[in-house]
Amino acid sequence: MKMSPQLAYLDSIKHNLDTVTYGHVYHSIRQVPDKYVPTALLHKGHYIDRVRINEGEKLFTTEHDVSYIHDPEVLKNHVGLGRSNAEKQAVFYGAIESPEIRQPRVVAYFETTKLFKKPELLPDNITELFTMSRWRIMAEIExxxxxxxKDAQENSEYARTSVTNQMSKLPNDEIRKFCYEQGEFFSEEFARKDVGDNQSYKYKISSAYANYIWDRTAFKGITYPSVQSIYSGQNVALLPELVDKYLKLESVAVFKFERKDGKDLPIDCIKIATDLGKGNMDFKYADYVEADYLPGGKLY
Structure with missing residues (x-):
């Protein structure tokens, strides 16, 4: 089955997105006929890890600090185009467990930090603190x-299994080929690894696709493989309405990444919020002592 002219057009501009507007890309996605929208479930009781980088040793003290951006001024002046968000748009990004990476906080950190965007330029000695918040899924989310x-299929057992499952739901080979081609095209945009400094325009197709789906369907979230984990981890992007309705902040902890003399040291937890305060708006931290938090505790 030949690629539709509308999808072929998007394919023709994907490497020149700096020459077209976001609105033009959104309109072009709207013109693609017979959209294939594969879905998955985030299961009740599972969790999402989210990371924010600390400014020096300053601690985050409220749920708003560790959740999606709430401050209108920050959104207006500091939020540019992202893999799933438009400019000035609040989206909750986090990571979930995958067969290859059982601790999604690892994925969330490498997706959030800027230290490894150009690892060849990383100083031999550097320290960075980051705060991981764990959010429990309180009801099933589609x-x-x-x-x-292609990279996800090569590196992720989850992606391979899921694609096989998605294809099994379709009635015949012709439709499977049509849907796979469309799914692959948009997935490749979410999997782009060629986005350098000042090149956020390369997110125009993935961001516009996410927002088209959110505008036109009941689905308000997207899951996609993590580029920074070489596609073996799994990310989620959720609109605030899903976070407010279906996620519950469960724990908060501060971790330290440190490189000494060119060698990366083990990432350690250094503080844990022992009390989140009334309405999760007044975190109280204590130094983390491993013996006090056995495996199976609320942090792990």
Whole structure:
């Protein structure tokens, strides 16, 4: 089955997105006929890890600090185009467990830090603190699933299994080919690894696709493989309405990444919020002592 002219057009501009507007890309996605929207479930009782980088040793003290951006001024002046968000748009990004990476906080950190965007320029001695918040999923959430990219299929057991499952739901080979081609095209945009400094325009297709789906369907979240984990981890992007309704902040902890003499040291937990305060708006921290938090505790 030949690629539709509308999808072929998007394919023709994907490497020149700096020459077209976001609105033009959104309109072009709207013109693609017979959209294939594969979905997956975020299961009740599972969790999402989210990371924010600390400014020096300053601690985050409220749920708003560790959740999606709430401050209108920050959104207006500091939020540019992202893999799933438009400019000035609040989106909750986090990571979930995958077969290859059982601790999603690892994925969340490498997706959030800027230290490894250009690892060859990383100083021999550097320290960075980051805060991991863990959010419990309180009810089943159906989200769009972008797992058809070639790199994801090569590196992720989850992506391979999920694609097989998605294809098994379709009635015949012709429709499977049509849907796979479309799924692969948009998944490749979510899997882009060629986005350098000042190149956020390369997110125009993935961001516009996410927002088209959110505008036109009941699905308000997307899951896709993590580029920074070489596609073996799994990310989620959720609109604030899903976070407010279906996620519960469960724990908060501060970790330290440190490189000494060119060698990366083990990432250690250094503080844990022992009390989140009334309405999760007044975190109280204590130094983390491993013996006080056995495996199976609320942090792990």
């Amino acid at each position: 989200v769009v699933e972008m797992i058809f990219s």
